[in-house]
Amino acid sequence: MLGDGIVYLNNAAAGVLPRRTRDVLIALVEGQARAGVLGFAAVEANLWGYRERVGAFIGAQPEDIAFLRNTGDGANTIARGLDWAPGDEIVLCDNEFGANVLPWLALREAGVELRFVRTARERLTPEVLANHLRPRTRLVALSWVSFADGYRHELAPLAAIAHDHGALFCVDAIQGLGAFGLDVRQAGVDALYCGAAKWLLALPGVSFLYVSPPLRERLTVRWRGWRDVADIWNFLDYDQPLAAGSARYEGGTQNFLGIAALDASVLLLASTGTDRISAHVLALTDRLANGLSARGAVLHGLRGPGISSGIVTFSLPGRPPVELGRALARKGFVTTYRATGIRVSPHGYNTVADIDDFLAAL
Secondary structure, three states: OOHHHOEEOEOOOOOOOOHHHHHHHHHHHHHHHHHOHHHHHHHHHOHHHHHHHHHHHOOOOHHHEEEEOOHHHHHHHHHHHOOOOOOOEEEEEOOOOHHHOHHHHHHHHHOOEEEEEOOOOOOOOHHHHHHHOOOOEEEEEEEOEOOOOOOEOOHHHHHHHHHHOOOEEEEEOOOOEOOEOOOHHHHOOOEEEEEOOOOOOOOOOOEEEEEOHHHHOOOOOOOOOOOOEOOOOOOOOOOOOEOOOHHHHOOOOOOHHHHHHHHHHHHHHHHHOHHHHHHHHHHHHHHHHHHHHHOOOEEOOOOOOOOOOOOEEEEEOOEOHHHHHHHHHHOOEEOEEEOOEEEEEOOOOOOHHHHHHHHHHO
16 A cells, blocks of 8 residues: 555556655756756766666666667667568557557558457467468567556567567567566567556656667668767767667657666666566466456456466446446545456555455455
């Protein structure tokens, strides 16, 4: 339970800032209020260290990491940077959040075709993916965890199938990373993009993009900015080469406040241990799912070893989800509720008591 009687069960919408992250932000804001550019100079000078720690969190090198604004920025960087030809194909699921659809959908203007896996009939397993790949398939774009029902994909086998067919494998990690750990190299991910405001417990308006070294050599920089070059302080050398690593995708001045928040929260998550966090989150959502089923609720989505996540979406027969969600909110339970159901998403700081209190209130 948080302050003011709030039971926060809505990390799939936005996480809660840890105290250490809040303190870092307060210090930076006060520093800029006192001394302008000097207040955030330490963040700017230590960007390599921030890349190093975020990279280590996902099994990547610091030069593989770019700091952007949001998840969609990462997808757009990949979508606009590849050399598409009419008739090329992209495979993705039909229940993706817009950030991982619209950047690819815009490529239709270049003659690129999108092939959607109909998730109401089949989930994207390696066998299903193999059946959807064609000779012109160049890329598979996938959310690690579905925002709607919490289905968690096993990435490594899917990446292997995509690579066997010569396709890139790109992952939107925003609904998984932080509650679960990930090694991008072991998983075979070519590009991963992730906003910081949800399970990573940082601010909105900042994200990171991982681009594998082989993909980086193929990816054209389409949006230019003063900080994408090898020597950013050589202002008048307009023809200098791009930065050697993924910093070339950052463009202009970054969100230093957001990067510092992301760094502080990643350090907390890493020190706690993502294995511990994921075990706790799965125990909570299993308890929730069992309690909901015992009360006659309909669970929207599949659960089981390897596919459960921190998200449980449900509805009660005869009770409109929005009406029910609002009633629970009046009792202090923060969830996401839409006409399709109520989404509950506890994190590592939630407790068994939070789940039991929610079920009792229901």
